[in-house]
Amino acid sequence: MRRHGRALAVALAAGLVALSGARPQAYLKLGYRVGDRSLSLEWTSFPVRYYVTDRDVPGVDADQFRDAVARAFDTWRQVPGAGASFEFVGFTSADPFEDDGMNVLGFENRPELERVLGATTYLVDTVTGDILESDIFFNSAFAWSVAPGGEAGKEDVQSIATHEIGHLLGLGHSALGETELRPDGSRRVIAAESVMFPIAYTAGSIESRTLKADDVAGVSDVYGAGGFRTETGSVSGRVTKNGRGVFGAHVVAFDLRRGTLVGNFSLDADGNFVIAGLEPGPHVLRVEPLDDGDLESYFDDPSRVDVDFGATFLDRLAVVPRGGSTPALTIAVRAK
Numbered sequence: 640m641r642r643h644g645r646a647l648a649v650a651l652a653a654g655l656v657a658l659s660g661a662r663p664q665a666y667l668k669l670g671y672r673v674g675d676r677s678l679s680l681e682w683t684s685f686p687v688r689y690y691v692t693d694r695d696v697p698g699v700d701a702d703q704f705r706d707a708v709a710r711a712f713d714t715w716r717q718v719p720g721a722g723a724s725f726e727f728v729g730f731t732s733a734d735p736f737e738d739d740g741m742n743v744l745g746f747e748n749r750p751e752l753e754r755v756l757g758a759t760t761y762l763v764d765t766v767t768g769d770i771l772e773s774d775i776f777f778n779s780a781f782a783w784s785v786a787p788g789g790e791a792g793k794e795d796v797q798s799i800a801t802h803e804i805g806h807l808l809g810l811g812h813s814a815l816g817e818t819e820l821r822p823d824g825s826r827r828v829i830a831a832e833s834v835m836f837p838i839a840y841t842a843g844s845i846e847s848r849t850l851k852a853d854d855v856a857g858v859s860d861v862y863g864a865g866g867f868r869t870e871t872g873s874v875s876g877r878v879t880k881n882g883r884g885v886f887g888a889h890v891v892a893f894d895l896r897r898g899t900l901v902g903n904f905s906l907d908a909d910g911n912f913v914i915a916g917l918e919p920g921p922h923v924l925r926v927e928p929l930d931d932g933d934l935e936s937y938f939d940d941p942s943r944v945d946v947d948f949g950a951t952f953l954d955r956l957a958v959v960p961r962g963g964s965t966p967a968l969t970i971a972v973r974a975k
């Protein structure tokens with residue numbers, strides 16, 4: 640979901656309609672808990688076939704909307720390590736969010752969701768974690784644009800679609816972004832190293848049309864096509880405080896050769912983390928508390944997240960091997 644600044648409370652990382660039990664299983668991967676197992680939310684086959692609503696809104700007619708959405712789908716299709724593909728089936732008068740077996744993207748006027756630009760919902764097979772259907776709504780209570788270079792004061796359909804399609808593919812939110820508080824309590828994005836950062840850039844920006852290393856690593860990690868597992872590597876380890884595991888710490892790998900960032904979280908009570916999809920070579924690892932923004936954007940049980948520690952670097956370089964993982968690394972943080 641894409642929000643303007645301070646968010647409205649929702650139970651999950653993505654979507655307005657509750658998918659009970661969903662939780663981020665990894666930085667970007669959404670998971671579904673069945674008993675004591677956590678399954679990755681994912682499509683089992685491509686292409687994903689989708690419909691677009693036949694509604695015009697001011698500034699964007701249905702054909703323009705279809706074309707902007709198609710460009711956003713194509714951005715994800717081009718990630719070689721994912722193998723994702725999509726097929727436009729046709730226009731429909733059905734609303735997004737109906738459980739009708741159709742994947743529908745379209746506008747709806749939801750003025751009561753005053754900070755929500757869009758959201759993605761899923762219908763999931765609760766035994767396997769497979770996605771059966773996914774819908775994306777765009778809130779026509781906002782002003783929208785499909786102008787090639789963006790349009791000041793209007794939300795860019797392609798940028799928001801790119802973020803929401805990341806959810807449709809099974810990705811949660813990434814914390815790789817910086818914001819500042821505005822006087823009205825909302826947040827302005829200064830920079831984001833992921834399209835999957837939960838807060839949208841200021842209206843008019845087209846920044847989120849372009850995937851970052853973090854997005855590419857995430858979607859490739861979910862689907863792992865075309866030699867991805869053999870050509871990339873991962874770092875893994877634990878975040879500890881006073882010898883005990885830290886849950887919900889944000890762990891970031893900085894690729895020294897390429898200057899790219901990929902993030903993840905420690906996702907269990909022992910503080911274990913994995914960051915997959917990294918280019919082989921030396922990385923700087925940094926751990927920081929998830930204290931810039933709303934915890935609800937990342938975790939459905941924010942009370943478990945420990946933010947009481949200072950940012951900490953691993954005291955050496957993590958050298959990522961091709962097709963494998965580093966030995967387990969321990970990063971000890973200290974309470975503030």
Ligand SMILES: [Zn+2]
Pocket residue numbers: 640641652653802806812836837
């Ligand atoms: Zn989102």
